[in-house]
Amino acid sequence: MVSIILSNWIFSVYIGEDLSKHRAIVVNSSLVLSVIVIVSLILVSTRDPGIVPRNMKPISNQVGTSFRTRSLRISIDGVEIKLKYCRVCMIYRPPRTCHCLVCDNCVERFDHHCPWIGQCVGLRNYRYYMMFIFSALVFFVYIFTFSCWRIRRNITEGGSGILFQVLRNVPETVALGLFSFTAMWFLGGLVVFHVYLTALNQTAHENYKRRYTKSSNPFDKGVLRNIIEILFKRLGPSRVNFRAEVEPEYGYIARMLMNSNKLSKEADVDIK
Secondary structure, eight states: OHHHHHHHHHIIIIIGGGOSSSHHHHHHHHHHHHHHHHHHHHHHHHSOOOEEOOOSSOHHHHHOOOGGGOEEEEEETTEEEEEEEETTTTEEOOTTOEEETTTTEEETTOOEEETTTTEEEOTTTHHHHHHHHHHHHHHHHHHHHHHHHHHHHHHHHHTOOOHHHHHHHOHHHHHHHHHHHHHHHHHHHHHHHHHHHHHHTOOHHHHHHTTTSSSOOTTOOOHHHHHIIIIISOOOOOSSOTTSOOOOOHHHHHHHHHHHHHHHHTHHHHHO
16 A cells, blocks of 8 residues: 555646646546555455364254264356365365465355455455456556656656766656566556456365366356456355454364364364
8 A cells, every 4th residue: 555655646646747648637646546545455455365264063963964074065157166174263164265374264165365455365355356456457557557657757857868967857757667577568468368367257265276177167157257257246244243342262262272183283284
């Protein structure tokens, strides 16, 4: 957020002063773009990514299943999918659900944990994530274009193309251009990658694990239907009531403390 605000401030103060005819339009457009990026950033970082509520009692105590055989297999469009048992949340994970080690929650349609927003990207905030990276890409392309225009104009008016002269005359524009160029390529790669995943109805986690190299993707419904389902389909209410009062379950806390060492030793096995 600081990088967006600072970039827009430098753009408005230093590059805007060289614009005579269309200064208001150019500066206001950058302001609108920065507001869109910040709003989408707030939405993706504060919205429920699709957290699955925890179970307060182990499945083995409910149905008498063995600890070693806690798994279910279901078939989706002829493709067999294994539902793993999460020993932290004590639930059978729904299809495409994964337990995030950072957030310590099972998240539906888990894509990845993004350190830049401090939040998981999953079923309920993926469309906002796409809006965020796409709007940020447009913003930095806009900033980079006018930065190059001002640098070129300074070189033309100065009659010399020496780099040190440009750095002396417009150092803030050079710095803004370099930063926006780096951000532009980083965000461009993210946008292309996630557009590709959206068209195939895959998640970044599934792509990294290569889940569908040996079998077909049962969730692939065609490019158009995949885009509609992921980006435009109406979502139901959140499974978690974040305003509910929570009372500590001391028995549950004691069990978690007793099993902490055991869970840490078997974490690698769960991930594999």
